[in-house]
Amino acid sequence: MTDGVTANDSGDLEDLEQAVAVFAEVRPRLFGIAYRMLASATEAEDLVQEVWVRWQLCDRSAVVNPAAYLATTTTRLAINAAQSARVRRETYVGQWLPEPVDTSADPHLGAERGEALGFAVLLLLEKLSPNERAAYVLREAFDYPYAQIADILQTSGAAVRQLVSRARKHVVAERRAPVKxxxxxxxxxxxxxxxxxxxxxxxxxxxxxxxxxxxxxxxxxxxxxxxxxxxxxxxxxxxxxxxxxxxxxxxxxxxxxxxxxxxxxxxxxxxxxxxxxxxxxxxxxxxxxxxxxxxxxxxxxx
Missing domain, CATH: 3.10.450.50 (Nuclear Transport Factor 2; Chain: A,)
Structure with missing residues (x-):
């Protein structure tokens, strides 16, 4: 024991510090996924906080790929949240529009690409099923492989390709070519x-x-x-x-x-x-x- 800290306590502290570091590194991506799924910065922040709590409580020694685990947890929670949000928005007073989020510091909001971030596309994605929306966001904005999306959504690669294809067709069919x-x-x-x-x-x-x-x-x-x-x-x-x-x-x-x-x-x-x-x-x-x-x-x- 040194300065009142046991070896076990020291190990726990190091483990927590490592957990914080891992989460901080992928947090922008997690927020980007959640925001595109929910079109609400407030709800996305709450969801990412829930993911952090789960990350603290899980058996991290059994997690082979932390980034994949955290993205999976975020997406599945977002699918559930999107389902309940759809019900709430059916009784929303007046027109519902996405919650604005400042993108001056991060133009793509944690994504590989900027897809599914503009107001027009977010409004179109509201018409998709939560699974279609998740597949589109993960593929188009973050360039996840179809196989990984299939693991996240607990379905087949063929099913994911169909989800992404339907979502793309919906966006292309209803959106006119925007100006620069x-x-x-x-x-x-x-x-x-x-x-x-x-x-x-x-x-x-x-x-x-x-x-x-x-x-x-x-x-x-x-x-x-x-x-x-x-x-x-x-x-x-x-x-x-x-x-x-x-x-x-x-x-x-x-x-x-x-x-x-x-x-x-x-x-x-x-x-x-x-x-x-x-x-x-x-x-x-x-x-x-x-x-x-x-x-x-x-x-x-x-």
């Missing part, structure tokens, strides 16, 4: 300028004919509860709210989910995150994220 990031930023900047001034004509020129406006207030703040469709209708809506929505608003440009967004705040408190998706025809989707419960991963300069 620089053009998305230009259109968003032009939209904010026109929206603040209530310039109806300028807004109509920015919108695709079938533009859709989606607002998520969660029943907590005033927001349109149903989608607004069509260039003229959306432009009139944006013009109508100009006289109060932008009053006293400070605007900061941020990278949320890999795309430029306008973070709106009053007196240092975020009240909205606004962004657009666009194609060669112009802005085809306008997203207003206004539920204050979803701003935990959004910050403004002080």
């Amino acid at each position: 990031g620089s053009e998305q930023r230009r259109l968003l900047t032009a939209f904010v300028t026109a929206a603040r001034s209530g310039d109806l004509s300028a807004l109509e020129k920015l919108f695709a004919a079938d533009v859709v406006s989606l607002s998520d207030g969660g029943g907590v703040v005033t927001a349109a509860r149903f989608p607004l469709v069509g260039g003229q209708r959306v432009a009139k809506f944006v013009t109508a709210i100009a006289r109060w929505f932008w009053v006293g608003a400070d605007i900061e440009w941020a990278q949320e989910n890999g795309q430029t967004a306008a973070v709106l705040s009053r007196d240092g408190v975020v009240f909205a995150v606004v962004t657009v998706d666009a194609t060669a025809d112009g802005i085809d989707r306008l997203l207003w994220m206004m539920n204050p419960a979803k701003f935990g991963a959004v910050s403004v300069a002080t």
Whole structure:
């Protein structure tokens, strides 16, 4: 015994330190998996914390590949969480939109590639089954081999290929080719300028004919509860709210989910995150994220 610490205590401490080091190394990937599965930074953080607890309590000496074990645990918990989240979102007040997450420090949010991170794709993945979503995320974002995904999902390699194929077809069929990031930023900047001034004509020129406006207030703040469709209708809506929505608003440009967004705040408190998706025809989707419960991963300069 040295300084009151037994050899056994020292071994336990070293084991815990090793467990912490292993978990810290793969944590960004675990969060990236959980976020893409749940589209909620808050829920993803809670899930990763649960994985950490399980990692502490498990027999780590029996774990051959810690990274694989942790990814498997995360994915299976996320599948269960996605199933319950789907039920909750069926009774969500108004439009449900993904929870914004800052990607300025990590553009791909712990992934090999940035797939399934943008708002448009996350919305499309909401329509998939949890297993389809998991297979797509693991394959497209993290480049996991089909055999490993099969082990994680406890199914066959052939079944995983079918899951990924169906998910890909769904995303490709429903998503139009997006513009480059620089053009998305230009259109968003032009939209904010026109929206603040209530310039109806300028807004109509920015919108695709079938533009859709989606607002998520969660029943907590005033927001349109149903989608607004069509260039003229959306432009009139944006013009109508100009006289109060932008009053006293400070605007900061941020990278949320890999795309430029306008973070709106009053007196240092975020009240909205606004962004657009666009194609060669112009802005085809306008997203207003206004539920204050979803701003935990959004910050403004002080």
